[in-house]
Amino acid sequence: MEEYEMKVTKIKNGTVIDHIPAGKALSVLSLLELTGKEGYTIALVMNVKSRKLGIKDVVKVENLEINPNLLNRLALIAPEATINIIRDYKVYEKRKIALQDVVENILKCNNPTCISRQYNEPIISSFRVISKKPLKLKCNYCMRYLNESEVIEQIVERSKF
Ligand SMILES: [Zn+2]
DSSP states (O other), X not given: OOHHHXXXXXXXXXXXXXXXXXXXXXXXXXXXXXXXXXXXXXXXXXXXXETTTEEEEXXXXXXXXXXXXXXXXXXXXXXXXXEEEEETTEEEEEEOOOOOSEEESSSOOSOTTOGGGOTTSOOOOEEEEEEETTEEEEETTTOOEEEHHHHHXXXXXXXXX
C-alpha cells in the first residue's frame, strides 16, 4: 500500500492521476480544464513519497472519466503520469499518456504579432512537437519556438486560480 492511500479515501468511480512530478498538481488541473467549479469532488495530494519519483503529487477526480484527448496534454508537464479509471472501487482501465505530434489550442505563441494571437482572427494556436525531451515546440503559423520552461510558465500562470 502506498502512503498516499492512507491519506485519501478510495474513490468509487472516477479518475486517479498518479506519478505527477511534485508541485505540478495544480498545473495538471489547469491542463484538464478543471477549475473546481464543475462540482466534481477533487482530491489533490502533494509531496508524497514515491519509490519511482522521490516525491510526487496525486490527483483524484470523483465521478469523471477524463477524456483521453485531455489526458494526453499532461505529457507536456507530467510525461510519467499514470492514469487509472476507477469503476466500483476497482481499477477498470489503466491508460498511458502520449504527447501528440501537434498540440492545438492549449498554449499560446510567444510572438505577439503571430496570426494565432490576433483576437479578430478565428485561428486556434497550433504547435508541432520538435522534441519531447527536452520539450520543444514550433508554432505552425510563425515558426517561433516554444521551449520547456516557456510551456511550464504558461501552464503555471493559468493554474493560479
Ligand atoms: Zn506563432
